[in-house]
Amino acid sequence: MDFQYSDKVRDLQARLLAFMDEHVFPGEAAYFDEVETNRKNGNAWQPTRVIEDLKQKARAAGLWNLFLPESRHGAGLTNLEYAPLCEIMGRAIWSPEVFNCSAPDTGNMEVLARYGTEEHQKQWLVPLLAGEIRSCFAMTEPAVASSDATNIEARIERDGDHYVINGRKWWSSGANDPRCKVFIFMGKTDPDNPNRHQQQSMIIVPRDTPGVSIVRHLPVFGFDDAPHGHAETLFENVRVPVSNILLGEGRGFEIAQGRLGPGRIHHCMRLIGLAERALDQMCKRTLSRVAFGRPVAEQGVTLERIAEARIDIDQARFLVLNAAQMMDTVGNKAAAKEIAMIKVAAPNMACRVIDWAIQAQGGGGMADPFLAPAYAGARALRIADGPDEVHRNQIGRLELARHKVKVA
Incomplete structure (x- = not known):
């Protein structure tokens, strides 16, 4: 196995390390102070100026969307090439967002890039790539053992030109963020399918769709993870167009x-x-x-x-x-x-x-x-x-x- 990095990766490593030393680590105290101030003011989920300012610097430095392998959207790196860069960004808990490389947006962008239609990509992928909005991934449920994802009970039911969505999710990453504009939701379209792995589908749900609500935020060992965080979310008779299904029914x-x-x-x-x-x-x-x-x-x-x-x-x-x-x-x-x-x-x-x-x-x-x-x-x-x-x-x-x- 040869883990020797290319000149391109070594250059990105050096630039990332320099950026972390020049901007991220010196800005860490200011970031935590701003989060705490927002929390005391009753607005813990407010995006921080520290990250928003650093995003502009990272984008100008060409350190943006490094995670996507498709060169049309990202840096064109393989998983092996991106791995050491991800390690560098991981040295500060909050820094991946600076480079538009934070979860769940990275995974959701990969889904939209691989499985979304041209319209999906235009409406949701483009602003996500630009860092203009954020997203949420809604898969895990509180009422079942989600370690076995075939247990998912949330329903996605066809009704003419729409799907009607009902279910309760939790650990919905990013749902508290006011910039969150879109959910990728996993639920059952065919619960009677004898193949348990073809019962589920994934569908795009705009955050402002009637029937989508935040039940509560979920702390992790006492940390609220603001301004990002996780939430318990409720979907009650949420109607979205049939065109919002990703890849087709049963492909979840x-x-x-x-x-x-x-x-x-x-x-x-x-x-x-x-x-x-x-x-x-x-x-x-x-x-x-x-x-x-x-x-x-x-x-x-x-x-x-x-x-x-x-x-x-x-x-x-x-x-x-x-x-x-x-x-x-x-x-x-x-x-x-x-x-x-x-x-x-x-x-x-x-x-x-x-x-x-x-x-x-x-x-x-x-x-x-x-x-x-x-x-x-x-x-x-x-x-x-x-x-x-x-x-x-x-x-x-x-x-x-x-x-x-x-x-x-």
């Missing part, structure tokens, strides 16, 4: 696999970026603090954790790069095991490394404006996009299938 799982594969690469590489920064903080902190007569960095347990963190981060990175290369060369379906492996490995690694960094800081680590939300986000990703247990089951079945073939 097909779209989901096309959407979630690259998304898992993005999540995992951003986690590696978080872990790298956590390790950096751990090293600096333990070198500057003295306990029991010597620097904390020289204590045996600290040295061991620093070493284990370096091993864990590098292992996870190589696993992700391998999965990205396989997706590029043999496709998402053939890379299913590798994608499942990184979805287990990367969040667990990040939780472990960030936890050690918090421990190294002592009491300050629990209130650290980077480490505390970073840990909450990493822990949440052991559930988001499929819990660990589902991915481990898939890995185990695929491994056993390989051996069964040999025995036969």
